[in-house]
Amino acid sequence: MAERATSRLWLAALGAFVLAGLTGSLLRWGLIVGMPQGLLWNNVRHAHSHLMYFSWVTPALIALIAAHLSRIVGPARVKRLVHMGVLALVLGLLAYPFFLLYGYTPVPLFNARIPLSTVISSLNMLIWYVFVVLYIRITRGVTRTLPLRFWDAALVFMVLASVGAWARAALVAAHIESPFLENAAVYLFLGEFSDGWFVLGVLGLAHALFRHEREATASMGRNIMIAGLPVVFLLGVPLQVIPPGLRLIAGIGGFLVAIGTLFNVLALWPSSQEHFGWRVALFFLGVKAVAQWLATSPAVAMWAESLGLRVPYLHVLLLGFVTLGLISGAELMWWPRARLASPWMTAGVALLIVGMLPLARLGPSGWGKGWAPVFAAVTSLGPVLAATWIGVYWLRTPVGHPQKR
Ligand code: HEM
Structure with a gap:
C-alpha cells in the first residue's frame, strides 16, 4: 500500500512540475509575444520558482524518502510522512495563484490587505517542521x-x-x-x-x-x-x-x-x-x-x-x-x-x-x-x-x- 501512496504523491508532485514548467515557459514566450494582460513578469517568476520548490521538489523527495523508509520500518509507520508531503504540495498549489497575480504584495481581502502568498508559504514551513519531527521519530533506532x-x-x-x-x-x-x-x-x-x-x-x-x-x-x-x-x-x-x-x-x-x-x-x-x-x-x-x-x-x-x-x-x-x-x-x-x-x-x-x-x-x-x-x-x-x-x-x-x- 505504501508503494502506491508514495508513488501517487510523487505523481501529483510531477503534475505540479508540469504547471510550474509551463509557468516558466510563459516567461520565455512572454519575451516574444508579451505577457497576458494582468500578469507581471516578476510575479510570474515568483510563482514559477515557488511552485517548483514547494510542490515539486519537496513533496517528490518526501515521497521517495518515505518509499525507502517503508522498506525498512514498514508501510504503516511512514503514512504520516506521506500526509506531510501531500499537505506541502497542496499549500504550494494554494499559494501559486497569489504569487502569480500579486507576487509578495498584499491582497485586498475583507477591508484588509493580507500578503497571502507569504502567509501560505509560512504555513508550508510549519509542515516541513512536522515532517522533520516525524522523520526523527520514525528513524529512531534505525541503523544510520x-x-x-x-x-x-x-x-x-x-x-x-x-x-x-x-x-x-x-x-x-x-x-x-x-x-x-x-x-x-x-x-x-x-x-x-x-x-x-x-x-x-x-x-x-x-x-x-x-x-x-x-x-x-x-x-x-x-x-x-x-x-x-x-x-x-x-x-x-x-x-x-x-x-x-x-x-x-x-x-x-x-x-x-x-x-x-x-x-x-x-x-x-x-x-x-x-x-x-x-x-x-x-x-x-x-x-x-x-x-x-x-x-x-x-x-x-x-x-x-x-x-x-x-x-x-x-x-x-x-x-x-x-x-x-x-x-x-x-x-x-x-x-x-x-x-x-x-x-x-x-x-x-x-x-x-x-x-x-x-x-x-x-x-x-x-x-x-x-x-x-x-x-x-x-x-x-x-x-x-x-x-x-x-x-x-x-x-x-x-x-x-x-x-x-
Ligand atoms: C520545466 C522547466 C523549467 C523552465 C521552462 C524554467 C524557466 C525559467 C525561467 C524562464 C526563469 C526566469 C529566467 C530569468 O530571470 O531570465 C526561471 C527562473 C527560475 N527558475 Fe526555472 N525553469 C524550469 C525549471 C525549474 C526548476 C525544476 C526549478 C527548481 C526546482 C526552477 C527554479 C527557478 C528559480 C529559483 C528561478 C529564479 C527565480 C528568481 O530569480 O526569482 N526552475 N525559470
Whole structure:
C-alpha cells in the first residue's frame, strides 16, 4: 500500500512540475509575444520558482524518502510522512495563484490587505517542521546507513533555510533596512534549501538506490560538504554589500561544498553506468560543483554576474541534477524496467539549459535578440512535454503492475 501512496504523491508532485514548467515557459514566450494582460513578469517568476520548490521538489523527495523508509520500518509507520508531503504540495498549489497575480504584495481581502502568498508559504514551513519531527521519530533506532546520514543532514539544512525566511519577515516587521542583512536572509533560504536540502536529499536517494563500494569516499564528501554548507549561502550575496572578511569565509565554504560534491560524483559515477538518467544528473552535478568552485573567486563571480549566468547555473542544479535525479530515482524505486528519465527528458533538460545561455548574454551581442528568445521559448517546453509523457505512463502502468519499456 505504501508503494502506491508514495508513488501517487510523487505523481501529483510531477503534475505540479508540469504547471510550474509551463509557468516558466510563459516567461520565455512572454519575451516574444508579451505577457497576458494582468500578469507581471516578476510575479510570474515568483510563482514559477515557488511552485517548483514547494510542490515539486519537496513533496517528490518526501515521497521517495518515505518509499525507502517503508522498506525498512514498514508501510504503516511512514503514512504520516506521506500526509506531510501531500499537505506541502497542496499549500504550494494554494499559494501559486497569489504569487502569480500579486507576487509578495498584499491582497485586498475583507477591508484588509493580507500578503497571502507569504502567509501560505509560512504555513508550508510549519509542515516541513512536522515532517522533520516525524522523520526523527520514525528513524529512531534505525541503523544510520549512508542514505540516512545524508537525509539527516539534509533536514538540518532545510530547517536552517527556513530561518532565513523568518529572518526576512522579521527584518520587514522591525523596519530594519540593511542591504546586507536583507540579502543574507534571502540567500540563507535559497542557498541552504537548494545546496542543503535538495542536493543532500537527492544524493541520499542515489546512495539508497545504487549499491557501490565507495562508501568511504561518499561519506568523506558528505562531511566536507557539511563543513562548508552553513556559510555557502553568503556566496549569493552581491559583492557590493558583503564585507570582504565574510566574502572570504563564504569562498572557503563554497570550496568545501564543491569538493565534497565532487567526491560524491566520483563515488556514484561507476555504479550509475547502467542508468542514463543518473549519469546525466551526475554530470550536471559535477558542472555545478566546478562552477561553484570557480565562483569562490570574487573576480569570476563578478564576471559571471555581469553575463547573467545565475539563472543557467540555477537550472543546471535544479533541473539538471535535482529534477533528473528525482525522476531517475522514481524509475529505480518503482519502475525499474521503464525508462522515465528517457533520452527525451534528458535531451529536453540539456536543450533548455543550452537555450538559456544566449539569453544570458554569453555569446555575440546579437544573441540576445533575433533567434535566441525563440530558441529559448521552444526549448523551454521540452521537459514539460517529457514529464507529461511520464505522467501518462504512470497512469497506464500503476506501481505493482507489469511494466513496459
Ligand atoms: C520545466 C522547466 C523549467 C523552465 C521552462 C524554467 C524557466 C525559467 C525561467 C524562464 C526563469 C526566469 C529566467 C530569468 O530571470 O531570465 C526561471 C527562473 C527560475 N527558475 Fe526555472 N525553469 C524550469 C525549471 C525549474 C526548476 C525544476 C526549478 C527548481 C526546482 C526552477 C527554479 C527557478 C528559480 C529559483 C528561478 C529564479 C527565480 C528568481 O530569480 O526569482 N526552475 N525559470
